[in-house]
Amino acid sequence: MGDTKHTRVLIIGSGPAGYTAGVYASRAMLEPVLVQGIQPGGQLTITTEVENWPGESEIQGPDLMVKMEAHATAVGTEVIGDYISDLDLSKRPFTATGDSGTTYTADAVILATGAQANWLGMESEEKFKGFGVSACATCDGFFYRGMDVVVVGGGNTAVEEALFLTKFASKVTLIHRRDTLRSEKILQDRLFKNPKVEILWDHTIEEITGTTAPLGVEGLRARNVKTGEITEVAAKGVFIAIGHSPANMLVKDQLEMQDGGYVKVMNGSTATSIPGVFAAGDLTDHIYRQAVTSAGMGCMAALDAERFLSEQEK
Structure with missing residues (x-):
């Protein structure tokens, strides 16, 4: 006792x-x-x-x-x-x-x-947690040097994560379900000026895809909320930044x-x-x-x- x-x-x-x-x-x-x-x-x-x-x-x-x-x-x-x-x-x-x-x-x-941290609640997200899916760029960004990564979200957290990841990744795709960001304007200005960042507006994550042996992320499928069109995005890392x-x-x-x-x-x-x-x-x-x-x-x-x-x- x-x-x-x-x-x-x-x-x-x-x-x-x-x-x-x-x-x-x-x-x-x-x-x-x-x-x-x-x-x-x-x-x-x-x-x-x-x-x-x-x-x-x-x-x-x-x-x-x-x-x-x-x-x-x-x-x-x-x-x-x-x-x-x-x-x-x-x-x-x-x-x-x-x-x-x-x-x-x-x-x-x-x-x-x-x-x-909040998660998307997807089966594929759970499958790849720790194997390409993360909620902490500071913790895991170093492992994605020279690789393409995705950040999901549109607030301060998402923009800060995306900017941090540009230090390591060759390309950072920010995926947001709306057509404007909720983050502070000073952060948005830094994001828009960064040549490594691409933004995919009006999209939600449909599925995170990857390999099982070894377990690892290879990309994701994103759906346009207005047209329903699916876009395939190649990425080795997916960082979920949708708040807490x-x-x-x-x-x-x-x-x-x-x-x-x-x-x-x-x-x-x-x-x-x-x-x-x-x-x-x-x-x-x-x-x-x-x-x-x-x-x-x-x-x-x-x-x-x-x-x-x-x-x-x-």
């Missing part, structure tokens, strides 16, 4: 929201415990250049998260490399179970589990939700439908979804947790 560890504030998640919550909770002398989860550092660890973090004209995503973790640790946050597989919010102290076998109990919980969904698995049946599965919080607060449970970052933010706003919400969550605990003590 594993150990039991109690803390006044348990922070679940380790992106900008989680680490910032750790900094502020530590400064409030709450001695928080932060459980990093399956992807320490969150989505920024699979991001290359971050150009909109205040004070840094450009910084690599993984480097920023290393700095944030070090800051949280330096001021007193206990950072633990574990994954919370179960969370009971039905009574206080709240109880979380880690994959390590450790049971965590807490007087207050800050949820900062972020979001996870909130990682709400631990709490979707316990907390009140907004449309899209985002945890609902009170206006002007990070308080959820259960007193003592707070949510920050992409888990609750369906509008801005930026690293800096996540960090701000992490600060708010820590301050909200401090006030909650002070009132409980009174």
